[in-house]
Amino acid sequence: MHDLYDLAIIGGGINGAGIAADAAGRGLSVFLCEKDDLASHTSSASSKLIHGGLRYLEHKEFRLVREALAEREVLLKKAPHLVHPMRFIMPHQPHLRPAWLIRAGLFIYDYLGKREQLLGSEQVFFESPDSPLKANFSRGFEYSDCTVDDARLVVVNAMQAHEHGAKIMTRTICLSAQRMAGVWVLELEKDGQRLWIKAKALVNAAGPWVAQFIQQSLALKPAYGIRLVQGSHIIVPKLYAQNKAFILQNHDQRIVFAIPYLNQYTLIGTTDREYTGDPNTVEISPEEINYLLDVSNAHFKTPLTALDIIATYSGVRPLCDDESDNPAAVTRDYTLALDVTLDEAPLLSVFGGKLTTYRKLAEAALEQLKPFFGDLAPHWTESALLPGAEQFSSIDQLATEIGYKIKGLDEYTIQRWVYAYGTRVWSLIKQAGSVHELGLNFGHGLYALEVDYLVEHEWAVSSEDILKRRTKLYLQFSVDDAQQLDDYLTALHEHRMKKNVA
Ligand SMILES: Cc1cc2nc3c(=O)[nH]c(=O)nc-3n(C[C@H](O)[C@H](O)[C@H](O)COP(=O)(O)OP(=O)(O)OC[C@H]3O[C@@H](n4cnc5c(N)ncnc54)[C@H](O)[C@@H]3O)c2cc1C
Numbered sequence: 001m002h003d004l005y006d007l008a009i010i011g012g013g014i015n016g017a018g019i020a021a022d023a024a025g026r027g028l029s030v031f032l033c034e035k036d037d038l039a040s041h042t043s044s045a046s047s048k049l050i051h052g053g054l055r056y057l058e059h060k061e062f063r064l065v066r067e068a069l070a071e072r073e074v075l076l077k078k079a080p081h082l083v084h085p086m087r088f089i090m091p092h093q094p095h096l097r098p099a100w101l102i103r104a105g106l107f108i109y110d111y112l113g114k115r116e117q118l119l120g121s122e123q124v125f126f127e128s129p130d131s132p133l134k135a136n137f138s139r140g141f142e143y144s145d146c147t148v149d150d151a152r153l154v155v156v157n158a159m160q161a162h163e164h165g166a167k168i169m170t171r172t173i174c175l176s177a178q179r180m181a182g183v184w185v186l187e188l189e190k191d192g193q194r195l196w197i198k199a200k201a202l203v204n205a206a207g208p209w210v211a212q213f214i215q216q217s218l219a220l221k222p223a224y225g226i227r228l229v230q231g232s233h234i235i236v237p238k239l240y241a242q243n244k245a246f247i248l249q250n251h252d253q254r255i256v257f258a259i260p261y262l263n264q265y266t267l268i269g270t271t272d273r274e275y276t277g278d279p280n281t282v283e284i285s286p287e288e289i290n291y292l293l294d295v296s297n298a299h300f301k302t303p304l305t306a307l308d309i310i311a312t313y314s315g316v317r318p319l320c321d322d323e324s325d326n327p328a329a330v331t332r333d334y335t336l337a338l339d340v341t342l343d344e345a346p347l348l349s350v351f352g353g354k355l356t357t358y359r360k361l362a363e364a365a366l367e368q369l370k371p372f373f374g375d376l377a378p379h380w381t382e383s384a385l386l387p388g389a390e391q392f393s394s395i396d397q398l399a400t401e402i403g404y405k406i407k408g409l410d411e412y413t414i415q416r417w418v419y420a421y422g423t424r425v426w427s428l429i430k431q432a433g434s435v436h437e438l439g440l441n442f443g444h445g446l447y448a449l450e451v452d453y454l455v456e457h458e459w460a461v462s463s464e465d466i467l468k469r470r471t472k473l474y475l476q477f478s479v480d481d482a483q484q485l486d487d488y489l490t491a492l493h494e495h496r497m498k499k500n501v502a
Pocket residue numbers: 010011012013014015016033034035036037038039040041042043044045046047048049050051172173174175205206207208209213217229230231232270271314315316317318350352353354355356357
């Protein structure tokens with residue numbers, strides 16, 4: 001007999017994890033499979049913003065912008081450890097966009113969505129020599145949006161789903177699914193082994209693979225086309241001291257962000273280019289690197305060359321095809337496609353979407369599935385805290401408490417823990433009272449206790465899962481340090497397997 005779930009979800013990106021959390025919290029039995037690690041594709045390759053999307057106003061995407069603006073305030077409360085207000089400075093370039101147009105845009109931005117915590121926009125003047133901008137920029141505009149740890153937002157949603165009973169399986173690919181006798185039968189593969197489950201409804205949140213999954217794994221026809229649009233970022237040493245982001249206008253009418261990142265770096269991106277390759281292996285091209293360096297060098301006093309780049313990353317936006325000529329203009333809004341025939345199990349596919357609007361997308365998905373589940377509970381996620389936000393007073397307060405509990409722990413690790421785990425840090429620390437009780441130090445403040453926690457509670461399997469997505473320590477770790485961590489993880493995995501067999 002195969003396990004029967006109410007809902008099976010394909011994809012452990014933000015949309016799959018968000019739908020899983022919402023559905024499980026409403027009492028549905030949920031299964032989610034992710035072929036790689038949680039957030040290992042588009043959802044960890046974003047600009048890491050929870051934003052209304054100022055530039056989408058130019059494309060008249062008022063519905064999306066209104067929803068996204070309001071979600072900033074919702075997410076600031078749901079995950080205050082992961083989502084943080086940030087001021088954005090737009091240096092004025094009168095030949096690219098007149099001041100009246102920007103003022104009008106910012107006025108709409110200030111008032112279109114609910115704003116409680118975030119400050120409104122204003123005009124600013126740049127005083128050389130303090131300004132990081134070149135001398136030709138004398139004025140600009142400043143407004144609010146938020147930054148987020150994108151990969152961790154996915155992980156905490158998966159945790160919330162799990163805490164409401166969902167089964168989350170990573171490194172598990174769904175090879176095919178078929179409707180049989182009123183349910184979906186899914187054929188899965190994990191560690192080379194085949195397994196099967198059944199579900200009353202199927203959600204396809206496969207991101208860049210959404211259309212391919214419908215065609216190849218379900219042998220059906222997608223309701224919409226998908227446009228794959230690559231976007232890349234470069235990470236460089238901190239370009240300027242201010243804790244503010246810049247939104248830079250380029251001659252091609254595109255904008256590029258320069259965002260303070262992890263205290264020591266500046267994140268610069270993104271690009272927009274049509275992508276036809278395999279989304280598994282997307283990487284930044286030399287042209288994209290030059291493009292981002294050129295935009296930065298046209299604005300900032302600190303010159304950048306390719307040698308300054310510490311890391312790069314690339315992702316593929318799975319956008320709903322609206323037949324725009326320009327990849328930058330394709331809609332960023334989401335579309336849900338419900339495929340159902342009489343007496344058959346429903347299929348709901350997710351096309352497009354933003355990290356920012358994942359929660360509203362999940363609510364819309366559950367609204368579409370409601371008719372198939374008679375007594376479905378009402379929506380609940382707007383005011384529900386995500387894991388780590390429970391009893392969270394402030395960053396400083398939690399940092400003080402950790403410092404008090406773990407004698408001798410360095411300030412950098414304390415801060416990193418607060419921002420990554422919020423109040424779940426206490427599950428990580430357990431009974432430890434000093435640095436010596438945190439176990440082996442793999443370098444840069446990564447101790448065995450944190451690794452154990454990530455394996456036990458956050459589905460981490462490899463050093464990449466831990467360093468790249470859950471802690472961001474990959475920017476500091478050497479190959480040898482990472483190898484030591486992988487050896488530890490292999491031993492830990494074998495130990496857990498033996499324990500399970502016994
Ligand atoms: C460069 C860039 C910058 C962006 N910046 C922002 C931003 O600042 N703010 C914002 O709000 N949004 C931003 N976005 C958009 C946002 O990142 C995406 O909309 C979002 O991450 C898409 O999530 P997803 O869950 O649909 O896809 P994904 O994160 O790609 O998840 C889909 C998952 O499905 C899995 N999968 C596929 N097929 C199968 C299968 N057969 N079996 C099992 N698993 C499968 C994949 O492995 C993948 O992990 C940006 C996007 C890009 C590319």
